[in-house]
Amino acid sequence: MTGSRVSRVEVPPDSLFGPENMPYGVFAPPDGVFRVGCRLGDMVLDLAALLDDPVFARSEMNAFLAQGSRRWREVREKLRALADTALPIDAVYPVSAVRMALPVRIGDxxxxxxxxxxxxxxxxxxxxxxxxxxxxxxxxxxxxxxxxxxxxxxxxxxxxxxxxxxxxxxxxxxxxxxxxxxxxxxxxxxxxxxxxxxxxxxxxxxxxxxxxxxxxxxxxxxxxxxxxxxxxxxxxxxxxxxxxxxxxxxxxxxxxxxxxxxxxxxxxxxxxxxxxxxxxxxxxxxxxxxxxxxxxxxxxxxxxxxxxxxxxxxxxxxxxxxxxxxxxxxxxxxxxxxxxxxxxxxxxxxxxxxxxxxxxxxxxxxxxxxxxxxxxxxxxxxxxxxxxxxxxxxxx
Missing domain, CATH: 3.90.850.10 (Fumarylacetoacetase-like, C-terminal domain)
Structure with missing residues (x-):
């Protein structure tokens, strides 16, 4: 991770999107391109920036999904650990400020x-x-x-x-x-x-x-x-x-x-x-x-x-x-x-x-x-x- 740091994301106690959840989606920040992110509280985390992994810099999740359950567990563990740390300011966006896209390319x-x-x-x-x-x-x-x-x-x-x-x-x-x-x-x-x-x-x-x-x-x-x-x-x-x-x-x-x-x-x-x-x-x-x-x-x-x-x-x-x-x-x-x-x-x-x-x-x-x-x-x-x-x- 690079970039100036901010305080960790504050998640209200009654939030439906705490670190035990962290769902995935495809989003675009203002004036940005679509990439894979996850939701924490009222914020979206840019996974390509946080994990320095090009698989998340794509406009759909298919390549990540294809990596299998072991990889899914590894990424989830990393994200749950990051949820309690300070994060780069250029990797965190308010949910209200992003555009969402179809999260996967659906073949069938x-x-x-x-x-x-x-x-x-x-x-x-x-x-x-x-x-x-x-x-x-x-x-x-x-x-x-x-x-x-x-x-x-x-x-x-x-x-x-x-x-x-x-x-x-x-x-x-x-x-x-x-x-x-x-x-x-x-x-x-x-x-x-x-x-x-x-x-x-x-x-x-x-x-x-x-x-x-x-x-x-x-x-x-x-x-x-x-x-x-x-x-x-x-x-x-x-x-x-x-x-x-x-x-x-x-x-x-x-x-x-x-x-x-x-x-x-x-x-x-x-x-x-x-x-x-x-x-x-x-x-x-x-x-x-x-x-x-x-x-x-x-x-x-x-x-x-x-x-x-x-x-x-x-x-x-x-x-x-x-x-x-x-x-x-x-x-x-x-x-x-x-x-x-x-x-x-x-x-x-x-x-x-x-x-x-x-x-x-x-x-x-x-x-x-x-x-x-x-x-x-x-x-x-x-x-x-x-x-x-x-x-x-x-x-x-």
């Missing part, structure tokens, strides 16, 4: 459907005269391949998508979505890749996944409802998926580890392991500043380790920077539903948003998802936020 994006409460709610909405869960749901983590090219960093505006819908009279038309929705999710960022043809086991999860990020998988429910059968989500979801600018390393979530709910029937052997990696993470969804729901991640039926094992079970490989997400996080109570289609029960019940009532998103609406988890120092840590504002549809 997979979205799962791992919440039993969400799947049950949608089953009751869409198939009221049938069993809510389809026959395969309790046997494997259901998922689909999403569009990596439209994953955007938090605060990127979301343009209302246009698409084909089925009308109430049974005809079809094309136009702006009228049932634009959110999905509060947790994303998992792959660090170490795998070999084509070699599955990743449940117990190898922590060697391959670097950390977690908040995800909002925006969904156009009217477009989705018409197109999804028989092949699943397509244009109703591929227009935008937002991800938080900060990636919380798994090492910061040690105290958030919990067992996953009991699974019945018992999963097949490839979905079983010694460590199922449940996580006690509480989310909050704010609609135009009003918190409307608190989805609990601890309720998720399928664990992230099982999702990764299933994703690679056929020999498919993963690469540094790949992203897979949990699917909508919901709980058993109405106040825990992670999408507006659930909160409004298919648009039949109005949601109180400040002094208005709503069902789905209108132009100008802003949605911000935040989350906290138990930290290793006896206080909660934050997972940053993922936010987006809806812009009106563009004419074709």
């Amino acid at each position: 994006y997979v979205d799962f459907y791992a919440s039993i409460d969400h799947a049950t709610n949608l089953g009751r909405l869409f198939r009221p005269d049938s069993e809510p869960l389809l026959p395969n749901w309790r046997h494997l983590p259901v998922g689909y391949h999403g569009r990596a090219g439209t994953v955007v960093v938090s605060d990127t505006p979301v343009i209302r998508p246009r698409g084909q819908r089925r009308t109430a009279s049974g005809t079809t038309d094309f136009g702006p979505s009228e049932r634009l929705d959110i999905e509060a999710e947790l994303g998992f960022v792959v660090g170490t890749g795998s070999t084509l043809g070699t599955p990743v086991t449940v117990d190898e999860f922590a060697e391959h996944v670097f950390g977690v990020a908040l995800v909002n998988d925006w969904s156009a429910r009217d477009i989705q409802a018409w197109e999804y059968q028989p092949l699943g989500p397509f244009l109703g979801k591929s227009f935008a998926t937002s991800i938080s600018g900060w990636i919380t390393p798994l090492a910061a979530l040690t105290s958030a580890r919990v067992p996953i709910p009991a699974q019945d029937p018992e999963p097949l052997p490839y979905l079983r392991g010694l460590d199922d990696f449940g996580l006690d993470i509480d989310l909050a969804v704010a609609w135009n500043g009003a918190v409307v729901t608190h989805p609990p991640y601890a309720r998720m039926y399928w664990s992230p380790a099982q999702m990764l094992a299933h994703l690679t079970a056929n020999g498919a490989s993963v690469r540094p920077g790949d992203l897979y997400a949990s699917g909508t996080i919901s709980g058993p109570e109405p106040s825990q539903r992670g999408s507006f289609i659930e909160l409004s029960w298919g648009g039949t019940e109005h949601i109180r948003v400040n002094d208005q009532t709503r069902t789905f998103l209108t132009d100008g609406d802003e949605v911000t998802i935040t989350a906290t988890a138990p930290g290793t120092e006896g206080r909660r840590i934050g997972l940053g936020e993922v936010a987006g504002r809806i812009l009106c549809a563009r004419d074709t």
Whole structure:
């Protein structure tokens, strides 16, 4: 480290970003270029300057992720030690003064459907005269391949998508979505890749996944409802998926580890392991500043380790920077539903948003998802936020 020194970064006792957290992101200081940093309190530390390592002077984290779990631990130990020292003034920036970019170059994006409460709610909405869960749901983590090219960093505006819908009279038309929705999710960022043809086991999860990020998988429910059968989500979801600018390393979530709910029937052997990696993470969804729901991640039926094992079970490989997400996080109570289609029960019940009532998103609406988890120092840590504002549809 070089440069004039300042006092160490002061972190308030109630901060969600103390030295036990220190999430990573890609930032640019005023009039500077993007590089990798970590957050400490209300400041961002420039890792290329602090560690004198060119791997952090890049505009994405992929090269660092590819170095593997041993290197991740080494860097984290160095940063936690530096948190208690005086730091160069040219390596520390206020969070409020920097610009954030997509933290990783995403090669592949997979979205799962791992919440039993969400799947049950949608089953009751869409198939009221049938069993809510389809026959395969309790046997494997259901998922689909999403569009990596439209994953955007938090605060990127979301343009209302246009698409084909089925009308109430049974005809079809094309136009702006009228049932634009959110999905509060947790994303998992792959660090170490795998070999084509070699599955990743449940117990190898922590060697391959670097950390977690908040995800909002925006969904156009009217477009989705018409197109999804028989092949699943397509244009109703591929227009935008937002991800938080900060990636919380798994090492910061040690105290958030919990067992996953009991699974019945018992999963097949490839979905079983010694460590199922449940996580006690509480989310909050704010609609135009009003918190409307608190989805609990601890309720998720399928664990992230099982999702990764299933994703690679056929020999498919993963690469540094790949992203897979949990699917909508919901709980058993109405106040825990992670999408507006659930909160409004298919648009039949109005949601109180400040002094208005709503069902789905209108132009100008802003949605911000935040989350906290138990930290290793006896206080909660934050997972940053993922936010987006809806812009009106563009004419074709």
